[in-house]
Structures are given as structure tokens and as C-alpha cells.
Amino acid sequence: MNKIILKKKSRHGKRVIPGFGISMGVTMTMMSLIILIPMASIIICTAGLSFHDFIEIVTARDVVSGYKVSLSCALIAALINCVFGVILAWVLVRYEFPGKRILDGLVELPFALPTAVAGISLTSLYSDKGWIGSIFANAGIKIAYTKIGITIAMIFIGIPFVVRSIQPVLEKLDKQYEEASYLLGASGARTFFKVVFPEILPAMLTGFGLALARGIGEYGSVVFIAGNIPYKTQIAPLLIMSKLEQFKYTDATAIALVLLMISFSVLLINNGVQLYMNKITNNN
């Protein structure tokens, strides 16, 4: 009976639950006012720029080096986070030990801690006079105000993305497969890489993509430790900032547009990989 009514209604193009018009209206209005219209300003602003000028702005030496610094550091940080993210997720899901809950809560700290606070704390810790920085300074390695420092700040903000992506998958994973693998005589390492790892790989890649995208755009926690030495440690978001301070709005917008395209491609590739992975697992 219910089904018949439902079918009848949907054939007439009507929806059973009331309120579609108003909720769609509110959603679209808020979305347009806060996201779409302001975002369109980027297009409007770059549209006033000839293609030649645009290319000239975004291929200037300082701009290219800014993209390179942001991308390379974010990539290295995301890779390091994958390694530690898997270890942390594994430890938090599979082992019982005192203080585990605190450790679990601590992973979330970079989400809750304002980036500027993280930035100045990390800078003071890793500068030549800081607790950790001074040890490395004796060995002749500078951390703060170099790319190493930038990478460390990006590791800091990226780690929760990887851990929190892997954790739920690992929790759901049936232990029987591992036990079967052990019983069939596989070693611990082999079991991990052949049985567990393929299961958590898609989640790890999601975390990797999120951490990478966040790292590329990150400003607050990186700007202090970067030191902003032109051509060396100037990150792309900072370039936008300094162009704005010089009132070069079109330059800032052009740089932003390229940065946007980079971030969106990272997320698109990430989504593509997810779809591909899902297909493979579904086919099996």
C-alpha cells in the first residue's frame, strides 16, 4: 500500500517529504552568498588580465620558487605522515597500553590548536636557540627558517588527517584474515604488507591527499617557521599575502588562481584514485 502511494507520487514528480523548495532555497542562497559569489570574484578579476600578462605573473622567478617550496615541502610532509600515520593508527587500534586514550586525544591537537600558536611554538622549539633546534645547530643543521622547518610545520598540521582516515578502516578489519595468514606460515611483516596494508591503502591515500592539500595551502603554522627568505623559504600563500600588501591585487589573484588549480587537482586525483580503488575491490 505504502509503496503504491510512493510510486504514484514520484510518477507525478512530487516528493513525499515536504519542504524541498524551502530547504533547497535556503541552501542555495547561503551557498551563493558565502561561497559562490565571492569565489566568482577571482574569475572576474583574472578575466581583466590578458593571457600573456597572466603567464608572465605566474612564471616570475619568485612565484615559481614559491610554488616549488609549497609543493615539495607539502609532498614530503604528507609522505612522512603516511608512515607515522599508519604506525599511530595501528598502535591506537591494535594495542592496549596505559595512556592510550591520552595519545588518541593528542592526535587531534593540530585540529584544535590555532595555527598561529602552533607556528610560534614550533619556531621557538626548532630555532637555533630552541630546545631541539640547538641540538641540531651544534651538528651544523639549521631547521627553523629552512625547508626542513616548513616540512616539520606541515607534518604537524597533516598528521591527524592520515591517522583519522586509517583508524576506522583498521577498526573494522576482521582479524581472522591475519590469523589465517599466520597459520599458513606467513611472517608478521609479510602478513602486514600482504593482508593488512592493501585494506588500509585507500584510506591512507585519502589521508595523504587531505594532508597534501592542507599543506599546500597552509599559512598560519608555516609562515613563522619559514622565515620568508625570497627564493628559498617563501611559500605560495605568503606570496599572495605580500602582493596584497603592495596593493598588486591582480598579481595576487593570478597566483591564487594557480594555487587553487593545484589544490583542486590534488583533490580530484584523490577522488579518482578512490573510485578506481573501489572498483577493484568490488570486482573481487
Added chain:
Amino acid sequence: MSQTNKIAKKKDINQGSKVIKVILITVSILFLFIMLIMPMAVLVTYALRNGWEAYKKAIFDPYTIKALWLTLTATFAAVLVNTVFGLFAAWTITKFKFRGKQLLTTLIDIPFAISPVIAGLVFILTFGRIGWAYDYMKAIDIKIVFAVPGIILATIFVTFPFISRELIPVLNAQGTDEEEAAALMGASGFKIFRKITFPHIKWALLYGIVLCTARAMGEFGAVSVISGHLRGKTNTLPLDVEILYNEFKLSSAFAVSSILVIMAVIILILRNIIEYKAKRAGE
């Protein structure tokens, strides 16, 4: 013989996995210690370096109080606007079928993908001196760039997806059967929401609000672009930290930071409580 061999091997594996367990736990603790705990220790040490009196003076500085007030205002506005949006968007996306749903979901996530600096930039390009909306805003005498409304807008922008993102998966998992039944029995849209949908998403909503608060109070990049750094007027707490730090007033900068850290810790505790309660409610 083969039995004993197997047992021996199993013992080996157990022994081996115990060693691995200790190693992995140590690595994890070391990593978190160096990356997360030591920066916090630095913060506390620097904040209290010049003694308790200096710390109190930095915290009760009138500029700090004003910055704290502005941070709270912007955070409150962001939570309010995003709660309304989150509820409507999640309801629209999960309870109805329509074309372009995937596109809508992707568009909501835009703020996650872009640099906070760009989030600030778009408002300068819209409402700033060169923006196309500048003349309209001037006509009705509203200043947005380098003023409080801009800070609030930028904060809303960067936290826009936080609440809808928490609600959508919960509502998706719940399906639409209950709402359809209620609608067939003649309940109004609002009544369905209040009586049927809301009890399901109570915890997810609170969770989203907590996450939104955390991000809103700490937002730096977007706000930094649009604020103009007028102390006492358009300065939020994170921006105040930056100014003090750049003036080499390290201990003041860290003292002001400690306010934000306390807020962050409260948020983390709330988050854990909500997660725990939600799990219990789910059981």
C-alpha cells in the same frame, strides 16, 4: 615433533610481535612527544618566563581582551550561520532526490580545498576598493574589508562545510523511510524534522559545532588578509599573537597563545565527551 615445532614457531611469533609492539608504541610516543608535546611545553615555559605577574599583565591587557571578544563574536557568528546552513543543506541532500546533488556536495567542500589566504582574498576582491560590490556597500554605508563584518565573513567561509559534513553521513545512513511514513500520515515538514530527524542527528550536530568552534576561533590566514591588523578594532586573538611575536614580545605572545590553548583543550575534552555519549546513544 611437528606439533612442538608449530608451538615453538607460534611462541616465536608472539615474542616477535611483542618486540614489535614495544617498538611501535615507542615510535608513536616519541613522534607525538617531539611534534606535539614539546611545542606545548615550549609555549608554557615562554609564557611564564617573566613570571606570573608579567603573564597576568599580558592576558589582561585591554588589547588582548578586545581581541578575545572579537574572536568570540566571530566564532559565535560562524557557528550560528553554519548550523543553519548545515541543517538545511544536510536535509536537502539526504532527504530528496534531485539533479546535481553530487555537484552541490562538492561545492560545499570548496573551503576545505583552498588556502585560507585565498579565502580572505576573495572577500577583498569582492568588497575591497577594487571589488565590484564596493560601490553598493559604500552606498548603504557598510564597511567590510578591514572591518569586523569582513572578519566574520571570512571565518564563516573557512568553517562553512564543518557542520553539514558531520550531518550528511548520519542522515544518509538513517535513510528516508521514517520521514516518508510521517509525511504520509500528514506531518508538516518542520514537525518531521523536529520529531524524527533531529533526535538522530543530535550528537552529530553537537560534534560539528565543536569542530566548527575550534576552527573558527583559531582561523589565521583568512582573517589576517582581511583584518588590516588594527589593534583594538579588527584584531582577533591569533592576529594579536602574531603582532606580539613580530614585536619580539615573546613572552606576551605566548601568554596570549595560552588563552587559545586553554580554549583548544576545552574543545578537545568536549569532543571526547560528545563522541563517548554518541557511541553510547548508538548502542
